Amino acid sequence: MSLERFEVARILLVDDEPAFRLLAERFLTQQGYQVSSAADLTQARQLLAKTPFDLLLLDLSLPPLFDPAATLTALPELNAQPVIILTGHADRELALQAISLGAWDFIAKPVDPDLLAVVVKRAISKHQLELELTKLKRQSSTPGALQTLVGVSRQMDTIRTLIQRIAPTEVRVLVTGPSGTGKEVISRALHQLSLRANGPFVSVHCGAIPADLLESELFGYMKGAFTGADKDRQGLLAMANGGTLFLDEIGEMPLPMQVKMLRVLQEGTYYPVGGREQKRIDVRLVSATNAVLPDLVAQGKFREDLYYRIKGITLETPALDDRREDIPLLIQHFLQQLAQAQPKGGAANQSLTLAVPALQWFLQRSWPGNVRELKNTLESVVAISQHGVVQLSDIELLHMDAGMPAQSNQLPGAAGGSPLSAAAGAELATGLSLDEQVRNLEISLLMSALQQSQGNRSQAARALGLSRQGLLKKIERYGLLDIGQQSD
Numbered sequence: 001m002s003l004e005r006f007e008v009a010r011i012l013l014v015d016d017e018p019a020f021r022l023l024a025e026r027f028l029t030q031q032g033y034q035v036s037s038a039a040d041l042t043q044a045r046q047l048l049a050k051t052p053f054d055l056l057l058l059d060l061s062l063p064p065l066f067d068p069a070a071t072l073t074a075l076p077e078l079n080a081q082p083v084i085i086l087t088g089h090a091d092r093e094l095a096l097q098a099i100s101l102g103a104w105d106f107i108a109k110p111v112d113p114d115l116l117a118v119v120v121k122r123a124i125s126k127h128q129l130e131l132e133l134t135k136l137k138r139q140s141s142t143p144g145a146l147q148t149l150v151g152v153s154r155q156m157d158t159i160r161t162l163i164q165r166i167a168p169t170e171v172r173v174l175v176t177g178p179s180g181t182g183k184e185v186i187s188r189a190l191h192q193l194s195l196r197a198n199g200p201f202v203s204v205h206c207g208a209i210p211a212d213l214l215e216s217e218l219f220g221y222m223k224g225a226f227t228g229a230d231k232d233r234q235g236l237l238a239m240a241n242g243g244t245l246f247l248d249e250i251g252e253m254p255l256p257m258q259v260k261m262l263r264v265l266q267e268g269t270y271y272p273v274g275g276r277e278q279k280r281i282d283v284r285l286v287s288a289t290n291a292v293l294p295d296l297v298a299q300g301k302f303r304e305d306l307y308y309r310i311k312g313i314t315l316e317t318p319a320l321d322d323r324r325e326d327i328p329l330l331i332q333h334f335l336q337q338l339a340q341a342q343p344k345g346g347a348a349n350q351s352l353t354l355a356v357p358a359l360q361w362f363l364q365r366s367w368p369g370n371v372r373e374l375k376n377t378l379e380s381v382v383a384i385s386q387h388g389v390v391q392l393s394d395i396e397l398l399h400m401d402a403g404m405p406a407q408s409n410q411l412p413g414a415a416g417g418s419p420l421s422a423a424a425g426a427e428l429a430t431g432l433s434l435d436e437q438v439r440n441l442e443i444s445l446l447m448s449a450l451q452q453s454q455g456n457r458s459q460a461a462r463a464l465g466l467s468r469q470g471l472l473k474k475i476e477r478y479g480l481l482d483i484g485q486q487s488d
């Protein structure tokens with residue numbers, strides 16, 4: 001990677017001699033750098049506070065003390081960019097001391113311009129490569145955490161963008177939306193992309209812990225605090241210290257506990273049950289609810305002051321029926337997960353697929369229980385399927401309603417023969433527009449062709465009578481990328 005790839009590098013020259021500043025500035029500008037200069041450390045700090053620099057050229061004898069040792073003490077705070085020391089004191093001790101304090105290199109005055117050019121170029125390349133590396137590391141870690149959040153809809157894109165922006169901040173987040181829409185998945189992704197990612201993620205289901213136990217579960221207790229407290233016990237808050245505390249179903253938190261939680265959020269302190277010693281806590285709070293909190297506030301069931309404390313930024317997860325374009329990719333994602341989870345020794349790593357009519361049943365159905373219901377339904381039909389292919393007849397065993405419109409699609413050979421044969425018997429499913437049905441049919445045919453060709457796109461395109469390019473466009477449009485990625 002060459003220096004030319006980067007923007008013009010900026011150098012800050014700190015030297016009290018005006019003539020040297022002028023000459024060095026002119027020389028470095030000719031070398032293609034953008035140069036600013038300062039006569040002492042105070043001016044230098046002012047410039048550094050305003051603009052990032054790629055390199056600092058620092059004379060050690062600076063006013064008012066003209067004491068190299070004093071200038072050296074400022075080195076650690078100046079190390080955000082490489083520092084090259086310039087000095088008339090060609091003193092080996094001083095040079096070693098400067099390097100040990102983090103300076104990149106050392107040039108003795110009078111400065112040899114050729115040497116200056118080489119040393120400056122190396123230092124700037126290193127700095128810019130480091131910046132590039134940090135950027136790449138951040139980019140490559142981002143999709144990892146967000147990959148758990150599957151979906152191609154515009155709404156999921158917005159949520160992913162917001163997660164990336166909010167995660168590295170300390171802002172509190174409230175995730176709202178119907179049950180099973182992925183609020184916990186989002187909260188975990190927020191933690192994994194946060195600066196607290198190496199700390200704990202502690203999830204507390206506020207509705208699942210009996211009201212009288214919630215305080216001791218959260219705050220912990222001291223020996224003797226109540227009958228049965230035979231030793232001190234740490235609470236969930238302490239366990240979350242340094243990480244993220246996820247309060248799930250916060251709308252179900254009892255009112256007395258809400259008062260105590262408010263104090264924790266306001267003051268960052270709490271007392272364990274039966275304890276007199278105040279504990280300090282450093283957590284980032286992410287809360288989730290499927291209730292409409294302002295309604296609970298209006299009904300007196302949720303404290304308004306707590307609502308405003310936890311609200312921070314609100315992320316809303318839409319119902320799956322409002323983003324049906326996510327269904328194909330979710331199905332594919334869960335099938336892959338299930339295939340990987342198959343017991344070893346049996347049909348380990350056998351691929352799992354849905355026959356076209358079965359897939360259409362999944363695509364056409366309404367999912368009031370959202371992603372959780374889709375996942376559970378898939379798990380149960382996969383469990384009773386045979387030879388790694390889920391047939392509509394498998395679904396019918398568990399879902400009485402499965403037969404009607406979709407059954408007529410199950411032409412002989414639809415599951416294992418040409419994917420196009422499935423289209424021949426298509427019937428209008430009630431409740432879906434023609435556009436949606438055409439779309440569903442197209443998705444099921446694409447998925448079926450890709451499954452049958454085991455991800456070979458050229459072969460799938462031939463089977464569908466499409467050009468390879470045409471197939472790729474459709475795969476992209478429907479977010480079916482995962483399916484076709486195995487081979488070609």
Ligand SMILES: Nc1ncnc2c1ncn2[C@@H]1O[C@H](COP(=O)(O)OP(=O)(O)OP(=O)(O)O)[C@@H](O)[C@H]1O
Nearest residue numbers: 148149150178179180181182183184185290371372
């Ligand atoms: N976008 C998604 N991508 C992948 N898996 C998802 C997604 N959304 C939800 N899931 C899966 O669906 C199930 C339910 O998700 P989750 O527990 O996050 O929902 P929730 O909104 O927190 O539900 P509840 O309100 O009932 O607590 C989990 O198994 C989760 O892994």
